[in-house]
Amino acid sequence: MFQVVFIASIINALANHGCVCVKIIGGRDVKRGSGSFMASIQCADEHVCGGTLIHAQWVLTSANCALCYFQKIKTTVVLGTHSLKDKKQAQTLNVIFAKPHPAYSKNTEQNNLALLKLDQAAKLNKFVRTLSLPRSTKDIKYGTKCDVLGWGQTDVDDDNSSDTLKEINLTVIKRQLCNSKIYYNLNPVITDDMLCAGDEKGRAKMCRGDAGGPLICKTLIKQFAGIAAFEKDCEAVNKPGIYMRLSKNYVKWIKETIKRQMGNNHVGVN
Template identity: 30%
Template sequence: MAYLKIKDGKKHGRCSGFLVAENFVLTAAHCYGRQVTVLMGANDISQPEATQQEIPVLLQIPHEGYDEHTLKNDIMLLLLEWNVSPTMWVGAIALPSAHERVEPGTLCTVAGWGSLWPDAVFYANTLREVDVLVMPDAACPRNPDWLYRHYDPATMMCVGDPAQLYDTAKGDSGGPLVCGGTAQGIVSWGPCKAPGVYTKISVFVPWIRDTMKIFQPGARP
């Protein structure tokens, strides 16, 4: 897990992300800011910890097809100024195969430092995690006059059983949906209660691989 400290003028924000290579963090494109710093190996972000590694972001690379209005293609790579030092608290997570499918009913885990309450902004200082169910696409109906009107099953996942009341909240954006040790989704958007909408990582695996090769320091133009 990575905690993202975002500065945009006088505004300060927070998001999550996750390490996918020694110098790349994957997150949501809407977490873009004028200045972003990544904190790896953190549990309590309110105080320094021996496990923490703080690294500035050298370059933010949102997907070229990202739409800030519909949040389609809500995925972004962050190139770090220097490589992380691998430890038992800091390491890259596996990505899925291209176009791999996660079946509805799969139990996955999501974590972050977002708001503790769905209808109020009261951020957590310590990392929280919860198990959530992958839902069928029909649980996020594409009704032009309702909450999920921009839901696209080709690039998005519907996650979180409304009957269980477990969900992400404001400030958790960019965090990974981990299923069987693999990052399958990125916290993207949704209403105050489950189900939420996640970016489907498997669709973007070729883009992730190609982009890391292009922007890897020392790569030929």
């Protein structure tokens, strides 16, 4: 009973921090197999966050999503499932190491990234695949169309996560506008390492269930562009979601961290 209450307190702590997750309000079910890189990060077998399998033994997520691990509660990653209840094809692996970005700040939300190492390499197949890091780390232009995926809450009146993986279309918004009084008013400051994205009216799509999930943007090609980081007010129409942009420096940190931890067993990250 204590563990259940404690896990609930962790989820509430994430929520109060304003960085919990992406709620796919008004989203649609993802076509089976198209989200094979998605990871459900679970605390004592309860879904708390999303993540992306970028290497057979590594998941990229937001720094907030490593909280359970550092609280020494059983932290696992579920791969290869469209439904959180139906795990016929799923692989469940233990998290044995977590590395938030060394310059992560809870106050400013800067560098809100983390890597999770799994206890063994996932078996890659048609249900479980890695997602390549972006080859181009150029900034994503405002107006670019993107998709975000997650198992997050689908109804503002229901705190439960979605059973099925969902996605929704978003549009990248100018940082200047996102930093204006209309939106975030520099609290926090949306930096060049962040992307601000919402629907056609700039409304929020983040709340409870999928921080750490991937933002896939349609540039010349579809590419992995960012990580769902935070949302200050789930219900506000003027608080778009904020994503950590996979910049040159972040991609370098990701690759170097994995190489350092894997040593002679290192297999390159695409």
